[in-house]
Amino acid sequence: MTEIKRIESGQRMSQAVVANGMVWLAGQVGAPGKPAADQTRAILAQIDTLLKKAGTDKTRIVSAQIWVADMAADFAAMNSVWDTWVPQGSAPARATGEARLATPDYKVEIIVTAVL
Amino acid sequence: MTEIKRIESGQRMSQAVVANGMVWLAGQVGAPGKPAADQTRAILAQIDTLLKKAGTDKTRIVSAQIWVADMAADFAAMNSVWDTWVPQGSAPARATGEARLATPDYKVEIIVTAVL
Amino acid sequence: MTEIKRIESGQRMSQAVVANGMVWLAGQVGAPGKPAADQTRAILAQIDTLLKKAGTDKTRIVSAQIWVADMAADFAAMNSVWDTWVPQGSAPARATGEARLATPDYKVEIIVTAVL
Numbered sequence: 001m002t003e004i005k006r007i008e009s010g011q012r013m014s015q016a017v018v019a020n021g022m023v024w025l026a027g028q029v030g031a032p033g034k035p036a037a038d039q040t041r042a043i044l045a046q047i048d049t050l051l052k053k054a055g056t057d058k059t060r061i062v063s064a065q066i067w068v069a070d071m072a073a074d075f076a077a078m079n080s081v082w083d084t085w086v087p088q089g090s091a092p093a094r095a096t097g098e099a100r101l102a103t104p105d106y107k108v109e110i111i112v113t114a115v116l
Numbered sequence: 117m118t119e120i121k122r123i124e125s126g127q128r129m130s131q132a133v134v135a136n137g138m139v140w141l142a143g144q145v146g147a148p149g150k151p152a153a154d155q156t157r158a159i160l161a162q163i164d165t166l167l168k169k170a171g172t173d174k175t176r177i178v179s180a181q182i183w184v185a186d187m188a189a190d191f192a193a194m195n196s197v198w199d200t201w202v203p204q205g206s207a208p209a210r211a212t213g214e215a216r217l218a219t220p221d222y223k224v225e226i227i228v229t230a231v232l
Numbered sequence: 233m234t235e236i237k238r239i240e241s242g243q244r245m246s247q248a249v250v251a252n253g254m255v256w257l258a259g260q261v262g263a264p265g266k267p268a269a270d271q272t273r274a275i276l277a278q279i280d281t282l283l284k285k286a287g288t289d290k291t292r293i294v295s296a297q298i299w300v301a302d303m304a305a306d307f308a309a310m311n312s313v314w315d316t317w318v319p320q321g322s323a324p325a326r327a328t329g330e331a332r333l334a335t336p337d338y339k340v341e342i343i344v345t346a347v348l
Contacts, residue, residue: 006205013208060251091243093249096333097259128311140324140325143328
């Protein structure tokens with residue numbers, strides 16, 4: 001039975017869960033009300049921090065889901081920040097869809113899974 | 117090559133698939149037409165049942181995705197049921213987004229992954 | 233530390249990532265502007281190809297997420313193609329929600345995870 005380690009764990013969710021040689025991150029949002037590029041930068045910084053706490057890093061992300069609240073308005077801005085952040089040669093499998101988020105202040109949410 | 121075990125398996129989907137020390141559940145919906153809180157309760161009961169059949173339980177869920185058809189109307193009701201159900205100290209990584217579901221009768225869908 | 237193999241890897245995403253005995257595929261879309269059934273057929277053919285490159289096949293898919301841009305219009309068409317493609321006795325856990333995609337030309341996107 002694999003041991004489970006939870007990071008920044010609350011009653012509703014943990015920000016990261018490590019088990020079975022993998023880490024699952026909660027959907028990250030950031031900088032409510034700010035432009036999509038700023039929110040994306042904040043999200044990716046949080047992902048870096050959580051992956052480090054889990055004992056891995058962004059070169060070891062296997063999959064990412066990106067939810068954009070308004071694809072027509074913000075898909076390009078999100079991508080421009082994303083493309084800069086992804087380490088060359090280490091891009092994860094990715095899917096991007098439009099979904100409104102917990103409140104209208106949030107324009108982007110990113111969910112990643114990595115291996116240790 | 118890891119063995120794959122399928123639970124409540126039909127032509128379109130299996131309700132749970134066990135492989136590689138993990139279990140993936142189909143998106144669970146429940147109690148069509150009922151209020152979001154009732155649907156969430158039904159969903160979480162089904163998740164308990166499926167995890168048990170897979171040989172694990174809700175303390176070993178690593179990640180959850182929650183889709184709410186009308187976030188403004190039902191996010192709070194879903195959360196109140198969710199928060200009560202999550203075992204203290206064992207919250208999964210979670211992401212919640214707005215998505216209309218298979219039919220308008222469904223207000224909430226929850227997808228979980230757990231380790232054995 | 234598990235080795236990571238990336239397939240059809242670009243700056244933004246890899247089409248498939250193999251690690252830890254599993255493979256994660258990027259969200260597949262196909263045949264922009266064509267009817268949903270045609271798009272679904274193209275998607276499932278791409279999934280077959282990517283799974284083969286990863287060293288596995290559709291009998292070993294553990295989970296699938298399907299995003300349909302207009303559920304009322306295209307859920308049935310997508311399902312009819314899906315149901316024919318799924319190998320009898322090997323259906324994955326599945327969840328389907330409505331999400332608009334990268335551009336309005338895309339009607340369906342499918343994300344799968346498989347074991348080797």
